[in-house]
Amino acid sequence: MTGWDAAGATPAEGTSGGCGPDCEQALGRLFAYVDRELEPGDAEKVREHIEDCRPCLDEMAVETMLKELVKRCCQEQAPDDLRVRIHAQLTTLKVTRTAP
Ligand SMILES: [Zn+2]
Numbered sequence: 001m002t003g004w005d006a007a008g009a010t011p012a013e014g015t016s017g018g019c020g021p022d023c024e025q026a027l028g029r030l031f032a033y034v035d036r037e038l039e040p041g042d043a044e045k046v047r048e049h050i051e052d053c054r055p056c057l058d059e060m061a062v063e064t065m066l067k068e069l070v071k072r073c074c075q076e077q078a079p080d081d082l083r084v085r086i087h088a089q090l091t092t093l094k095v096t097r098t099a100p
Contacts, residue, residue: 022049022053023049023053023055023056025045025049026045026046026049026050026053026056027056027059029042029046030046030056030059030060030063031063031067033046033047033060033063034060034063034064034067035067058094062087062090062091062094063087065090066083066086066087066090069086070082070083070086
């Protein structure tokens with residue numbers, strides 16, 4: 001626990017549900033959300049969740065960046081493995097930058 005505090009990544013306080021099924025649902029829909037492919041009701045649920053959930057908000061930032069990158073590199077939908085590879089790199093970047 002102290003390790004997280006030392007890294008300055010104190011978990012958000014006052015989140016009611018914590019990380020659980022809600023996060024899984026939100027994360028599973030993030031890509032569709034940033035692509036505006038969700039039904040309005042679903043998009044609203046994702047938006048409400050990421051407003052309360054810092055990890056998911058960070059994840060959405062990665063997805064948004066990823067979407068921009070893919071759009072810039074290839075006009076069409078990127079193959080899944082490319083998406084996964086860029087995602088891994090962005091996540092690594094983020095972790096590296098957050099670490100002391
Ligand atoms: Zn979450």
